Amino acid sequence: MLEVKGLCKSFGGVAAVNTVDLSVDEGQIVSLIGPNGAGKTTTFAMVAGFVAPDAGSVTFEKQNITGFKPHRICDRGVVRTFQVTQPFATLSTLENIMVGAYHRTANRQAAEERARAVAEQVGMKALLDQAAEGLTVAGRKRLELARALATGPKLLLLDEVMAGLNPTEIDEIVTVIKGIRDSGVTIFLIEHVMKAVMNLSDFAYVLNDGVLIAAGTPTKIASDSNVIEAYLGHGAAERMTGEVAAGA
Amino acid sequence: MLEVKSLEAGYGLVQVLRGIDLNVNSGEIVAVLGSNGAGKSTLNNTISGLYKPFAGSIQFEGQEISGMASERIVEMGLVQVPEGRRVFPNLSVLENLEMGSYRRGKGNRAKNIEHILEIFPRLSARLKQLAGTLSGGEQQMVAIGRGLMAEPRLLILDEPSLGLSPLLVEQMFTLIKKINNDGLAIVLVEQNVVQSLAVADRAYVLENGEIALSGPASELIDDAQLKKSYLGI
Amino acid sequence: MTKKILKSGVSRRTFVAGTAASAAALAASNFGFPHIAKAAENVKIGLIHPATGFLAYPGGQLRYGAQLAIGDINKAGGIKSLAGAQIEALLGDSQTKPQIGAAEVEKMHEAGVHAISGCYQSAVGLAASAAAAKYNIPFSIDVGVSDKLVQRGLKNVFRMADGYGRIASAAATNLGAINKAAGSPAKTVAIVHEESEFGTGTAKLMNKYLSEQGFEVLETIKHANPTRNFDNIALRIKAMKADIVMPINYPGEYVLLARTLRQQKVDFAASYSVLGGGFNFKFVKDLPQIAENMIDVNHWYDPKSSAGRALRKRVEADGKFFTFEVYLAYLSIAFLADGFERAGSTDPAAVNEALKNSTLDPMFMPYGPTKMYDGQNIGSRAVAIQAQKGDVQIISPAEYASAKAVFPRSKA
Amino acid sequence: MLAMNISMMPAAVLNGLMFGAIYALVALGLTLIYGVLHIINFAHGAMLMLALYATFYLFKFAGIDPYLALIIVIPGSYIFGYALYRWGIGKLSHGKDQNILLITLGLSIIFENAAQFFFTADQQTISLSYSYDSFDLGFVYLSYPKVISFVASLVICLMLWWLMATTDLGKAIRAVAKERQGARLVGINVENIYAITYGIGIACLGAAGCLLLPSFYVDPYTGNIFVIVAFTIVVLGGMGSIVGALVGGFIIGITESLGGLFLGESLGQIGISLIFILILVFRPTGLFGAKQ
C-alpha cells in the first residue's frame, strides 16, 4: 500500500537518505532498522510529509503523496509518531487522544468516546485524567501510539516506540502493536530493540548511511553479513538468532 | 567511597525515593538497574546535587555531600554523564571537553584531552566540529570524555547505551570496562540488564523508589526474582 | 473606607474617596458615598495633565503653574462674588492617554468639579473636553495647539493662548518684519517638522504664509518621533544653503537638531522655530553656545510687565524654569476664576456664558484685551523671542520687544 | 533632488556607520541576554536610561568626563545587572519565559517612574568642551563624540567577542545557552552564569550610556527610543551573535540613514521595520545565527 521510490534527502550537502526504495504491504508489520544517523527518521519524516524530499516519490494506495503537508497525509490515513515523544504537555491523556480523535469527528462527545476506546486498546484507561507531562516514558510512548491510532489511520509509522522501555513494558507494547495490526492497521516501524523487531515484523529493511543495505525477513537479515558488520555486531546477531530459535 | 544512607528524595513535592541504601567501593563498577519511573534518574540527580534530598545522607569519600551545590560535588570528583548525553551542541568537540574541566582549570587540560583522544580516537578528527552535528554514538563519547575531563574518582553513567544501535552498545560496554580498568569507580545506571551485569561487579535493582535487590552481579544474573520482575521471563 | 480631608486645598483624597473598582466598592459607592459632600464654599477646578509618562516634564510645569495661580487667588480672598470661595484643585493625571484623560473628567465630575483646565496633548484635550461637554463643564485649554480643540462647536471649551494656526501666521509676519528691518538678507527657508498633527499642520500653514511674505521654502522635511540622528537633515540643509532653518518639533528632536547643525557647521542666517519644543530658559542655560541667537515664535510672557517679571522671579525662586507651560497654566486658571467671579455662580451655563464674554486683562502676557471667538481668544499673540547672551529677549513685534534682533546671527 | 541625495550618499553612509556602532552596543546587551537566557528583556530601554543618568550625574556632580566615566559606569552597571538578576528576576520568574517578560516589563515601569521621582522629568543634556570639535572629511564633519563612540563600540565588541570565544567563562556562557542540565553536571553554576550574562548585557548598556550622552539627551523615557532598533539588530545579526550585533548595528545605522535620505526621515523609518520583517521571513536565524 506504501511505495517509496528513489527517495533522496541531503542536509547541508550531506546525504541523509540516498535513493531509497521500499514498500509496505497492507496488513503487514514492516521494520526499518539501522544505526543511529542512518536516515531512518528522515525517511519517516519524508513519508509523513514533515520533510520534503529532494528527489523520489512516495505513493500511498496508488496515489502520489510526495511533498504533501503532514495533515493532508494524515487525511489519507498515514500517521507517524515521534521518536522523542511530543505530548501536548499541559493537556490530560484524554485530551491528548481527543486531538487525534477529532480527526474523524467534529463532535466533542463522539471524539471523547473514541478517545476512551483507543485508550482502552493501548492500556491507558487508568491514566486518562493525568496531565501528559506527568507521564512516565512508557506512558508517553503509549500516548504517542494512542493519539496516532485515534485518527483512524490505515498505516501507522512508529518511530522507536520501544526505546527506553524495560523488557516487561516492551512485551506489553508488542502485544498492543500486534493487536493494532490485527484490527486492520498496517504498521511500519523504526526500532532498535531487535527482540521486538524479530518478534513482530513480517519484513525488515536495513539502512546504513542513508543507503538500504539489506531487505528481507528478520531471520534473513539477522544473518546478513553486511548487517552484522554495519549494525548488529556479532554478539547481538548471535543472541538474536538464538532467541528466534528459542522463540520458534 | 560513596555511601548513601536512608535517602528520601524527589522533586517538587513528589517523593520518588524511599529509604535508599547504596554504597560504591573504589575501583568498582556498580550497576543500578530498574525500569522507567523506578527512580534511577532521581537517584543520580540527587547524588549529583541537582535535587536536594528530603532526608538521609550521602557521603563521598567520607564527606557529607547531600544538599551541596552541584559544582562543589563535581569539584570533589563525583561526576555524572547524564542520560541523553546533553553535550553542548553549539560548542565544538574540543570546547566540550574543555568545559568538562571547568572546575579544574587549565592545568592538566592538554594532557587530559590527549588521554581522552586515546580512549576515543574517533573524536580526534572531529575536534573542531560542533558537537550538535555528531552522531548519537559520537555524542555519547563526547559526553563521557567531557565527564572524564573533570578528573573524577567516581563516574555516574546514566543510560549510556540508550538509543544506540546494538553494535555501538557492545562497543560502549567495552569502553566502560576499559575506563574502569584505569582505576575509576563507575556507577552504571542502565536498563540493559544483561550487558550491564556482564561488566558490573555489583548491582542494585531499583523498584518503585526502593532497592528491591542487591548483590554481586554474577549472582544477580541468575536471580529468579530479577528475571521475573524485570526481564519479564 | 475612610477618607481624610487634608488642610491643603490640593488633594486627590478629598474628591474621590476611593476608586477601588471592585464590586464591593461599587456597591459601597451607591449606598455609601455617591457624591462627596460638596463643600459649598469651594470652587473646584480640575487639572488634567500628563503627570507621568514621557510628557511628565511639561505636565509637571503646567500643574505647578496652575497651583501657583490657585494659591494666589485664594490668598487674595478667593472668588469674591461667591463670598470669597476658595479654589480647590483636583489633580488629574492623563498618563498621556486620551482614554485616561477622559476618565479623569468623569472622576472629577463625580467629585463635583466646576471647571477643568488642561491637557497639553491635543489628543487628550480633544477626548477630555468632549467628555466635559456632556456635563457642560467649563473647560479651559491651557496648552494644546490643535485648532480642532476649539473648532468643534463645543460651547464649554475655551483657549486663551494661541493654536498653531494663529502662531504660524504670527511667525511669518514677525519673520518678515525682522528680515526687512535687517535689509532682507534672508530669502530661503528649510522647514524641519515632526510628523504628528502639530508639526505637519503647522508646516503646511508656514509654507503658505512664508510665500506670502516673499520667502521661498526650499524643502519641507518631515521627521519621525523620535528621530535619533539628524546628521542627514543637517547635511541636506547645508547642501541647499537655506538662509533660515525652521524647526517645528518637540524638545528632544529640537535640541538634537540644533546640536547637529552646529556639529556639521551648517551656515545659515537664523534658526527660526515655530512653537519650538525645546526653546526655553533651560535650553539657553544648559547649552548656551548653541542656543545663542536662535529665534523661536512661541507663547511668551511680557517681560515689560511688572506682573510678568514678578512671576518669573517667584518661579525661579522655587527652583523651576519659567517655561511657557507655567504661565499659560497660570493664565488658564486666572481666566476660569474670572469667569466664576463674573458669573457669581458655579452653574456651568452661567460660567460658560461669562467665559465667552471674558475681557480678562491678561496681565503678564503680551496680549491685547481678551476676546473670545468660538472659544478662541483672538486677543492672544505669539511673539518672536531670541536667545541673547544667556537670556531670552522678545525681538518682535516691536511694541513688546525687549531687545533688538540679532539677525543674521552673529558667528561664533 | 535625487542628484543631491546621491551626492550626499557617502556622508549618509558614514553617519549611519557612526550611529550604528551605538546601536550595536545597545543591541549587544540584548542579544547576549536573549541568546543565553532566552528572554526578551523589556527593561532594556529603562536600563539604558539609568546608565545615561549615571553618566549625567557623574558629570554634573563630580565633573567626570563621560568617557572617563566608562570605567565607573561599566562595572557599576555589571554589578547592578548581576544583582538584579540573581536576587530579582531569576527568583521571581520561576523560569517561565512569559513571566520573565512581564517582570522585566514591571521593572521598566518601576525604573522609569523612579527616575521621574528622583531625577525629575526634565530633559538633561551635557555640554563638553570638545562637543563641537570635529574631523573635517570634506564632505562631512565627524564630531569627536561620534568618532570616540564608534571606536569605543568597536573595541567593546571585540573584547566581548574575545571573552566569548576564548575564555572558559565565555564558553560556559555559550554552553549554558543551549544545554543547562549538561552545564550543571560539568560543575557550572548555571544561575551564576545567568546573572553574569545579564550583568554583561547591562554593562554593555552602561558603555552605551557613557558614549551616547555627549551627543544625546536623557529623560526618564529616553531609553525606549533605542529599543525597537536594538531588537531589529538582534534579529538581523542572529540572536546571541556578537559579530551579528555589530554588523547588524552598522547595517541598520546605514539603512536608517539612507532610508531617511531617499524616503524622508519619517517614512524612512519603515526601512528598519521592513528589514526586520524580511529577515524574519527569509532568514529567521539572522545573518550570523546558527542554522537550525
Next chain:
Amino acid sequence: MSLLKSRTGILVMIGIIVSLFVPVFVANKFYIDILSLILFSAFLGQSWNILGGYAGQFSFGGVIFFGTGAYASSILLTTFGIDPWIGIFAAIAAGALAGLFIGFISFRYGLRGSYFALITLAFSEVFRVIANSVEFTGGGVGIFIEHAPGIKNLQFTDPAGYYYMALVMVIISLAIAFWLERSRFGAYLIAIRENEDAAEALGVNAFRCKIYAIMITGAMGGAAGTFYAQKYLYIDPPIAYSIGMSVEMLLVTIVGGMGTVFGPLIGSFVLHTVNEVARHFIDTPGLSLIVYGVILVAIIGFLPNGLIGLFKSQKKQTGGKSDA
C-alpha cells in the same frame, strides 16, 4: 465535572445579570467609565488571548487590529458618511483582513515563538509609519470624529452607553473563548500551542488553524477600534498603533491567566483597580506607578500561572496551565 461546569455557568449568568444592572445602581459615572475601560481592556485582552493564549502564538502587535479597525470605521464615517453601526462591521472585516495578511506572511514562513512576536512588533511599526505617511488616514494629523451624541452615531452622553457596549463585547468574547474550549477548533489551537509538529502529525492543518485564530483576534481587535474611535473621537497613528496598547493586551491576559476564559477579564480588573487605587492614595506623580510596578512584579512572582490560579481548585481546567 458537570456540577462544576454548571456552577461556573450559574456564576456567569449571575455575573452578567449583575453587570447589566450596575449602571442602574451605581450613580458614580466615574466608576462606570472606569468599568467600561476595564471591559474594553478585557475585550482587547481576550482578542489577544485567542491567538496568544489558546493558539500559543505570542504577539507583540495586538494593536495592529485595533488601529486598523479604528481607521476603517472612522474613515468610512468621516469620508463617506457611513454610520458606525455599519462601520463596526467594516472594522471587524478590516481587522480580520489585517490578521489574514500578517498571519499569511508569518505562518507561511513558519515563524514561531519569539520570531512571531517580533514580526508582529515590526508590523505594528510598519502600520504606524504607513498610517503616518498616507493621505487617506489623515497622515500625522489623524482623524477627528464629529462630536454628535446619539445612538445612531454610537456616541453616548451617559458613560453607561459605552459601558453597555463594552459589556456586550466582553460577553461575546467570553462566549467565543468558551466555545473554543468546547470545540474541535479550540482543541486544535491548544494542540498547536502545546506542540505544533505533533498536531500536524495528527492531521491538524496548523497553518489554516492559526490563520483562523489570528483572523478572530483581528476581528475582535477591529471591533475594539470602532469602540475607541467613537468614544474618544480622535485617532492618529501613535494612538492607533501604540506599542503600549499591545503590551497592555498581553499584560492583562498573562497576569489574569493565559489560555483561560476568564483570565483577561480578571487581569484587566485587577490591574486597572491596582492602578486606580495606587493613584488615589499616592499623590506624587510617578510614585503611584512605582507601586503599580512593584505589585505587578509581585503578582507574577507569587502567582506564576496568573491570577486565575487563585480561583482554581486543584481541578485542572481545559487548556489551563497546571502546576508542573
